[in-house]
Amino acid sequence: MKVAQEVFWRSKALEEMSAQEWESLCDGCALCCLHKVEDEDTSEVFYTTAVCHLLDLDNCRCTEYENRCTLVPSCVKLRPEDVAEFHWLPRTCAYRLVYEGKDLPEWHPLISGRAESVREAHASVQDWYEVRDNEITDEDLIDYVILDDREVGKS
Numbered sequence: 001m002k003v004a005q006e007v008f009w010r011s012k013a014l015e016e017m018s019a020q021e022w023e024s025l026c027d028g029c030a031l032c033c034l035h036k037v038e039d040e041d042t043s044e045v046f047y048t049t050a051v052c053h054l055l056d057l058d059n060c061r062c063t064e065y066e067n068r069c070t071l072v073p074s075c076v077k078l079r080p081e082d083v084a085e086f087h088w089l090p091r092t093c094a095y096r097l098v099y100e101g102k103d104l105p106e107w108h109p110l111i112s113g114r115a116e117s118v119r120e121a122h123a124s125v126q127d128w129y130e131v132r133d134n135e136i137t138d139e140d141l142i143d144y145v146i147l148d149d150r151e152v153g154k155s
C-alpha cells in the first residue's frame with residue numbers, strides 16, 4: 001500500500017527546509033508590512049494599521065522586494081536562524097504557526113493552491129490597513145495602534 005508523503009511544513013522544522021520550501025511558506029498576507037510599536041517598559045509589540053509605502057495593496061506584494069531591507073531599514077528579512085524571535089509575527093503567519101507546531105489554515109496557498117484564497121479569507125493586510133506610512137508622521141503612528149490586536153499579533 002502506498003503511504004501518502006507527509007507535506008514538508010508538517011514533517012520539517014523551519015531550519016530544515018530548503019530555500020524553495022522556506023519561500024513557499026510565506027502566504028503573502030503582508031500583515032508583517034504593517035508598522036509595529038514596542039512598549040519600552042514591557043517590550044510588548046503592538047501592531048498598527050499603518051502600512052509600508054512600498055507595498056502594492058492590490059496584490060499584497062512588495063514593490064521593491066530585492067532592495068527592501070536597504071530602502072526600508074525597519075523591514076525584517078525572516079531567516080530560519082531567527083525562529084526564536086518569531087513571537088512578534090502575526091498570529092496567522094505561516095512561519096509562526098510552523099514554529100509553534102501548528103498546522104496551516106485552509107486558506108494558505110500551499111493548501112488551497114490559489115494565492116487569492118488569502119485575501120478571500122480576509123486574512124491579508126487589505127482588511128487591516130488604514131493609511132500608508134508616508135501619509136502620516138512618525139508621531140502620528142501611535143494613533144494607529146491596534147489595541148485589540150488578537151487577530152494580528154497576539155495569541
Ligand code: SF4
Pocket residue numbers: 025026027028029030031032033078089090092093094095
Ligand atoms: S506575515 Fe508571515 S506569511 Fe504573511 S507575508 Fe509576512 S512573512 Fe509572509
Ligand code: SF4
Pocket residue numbers: 032033034052053054055056061062063064065068069072075076
Ligand atoms: S519594504 Fe516591502 S516587504 Fe518590507 S515592509 Fe515594506 S512593503 Fe513590506
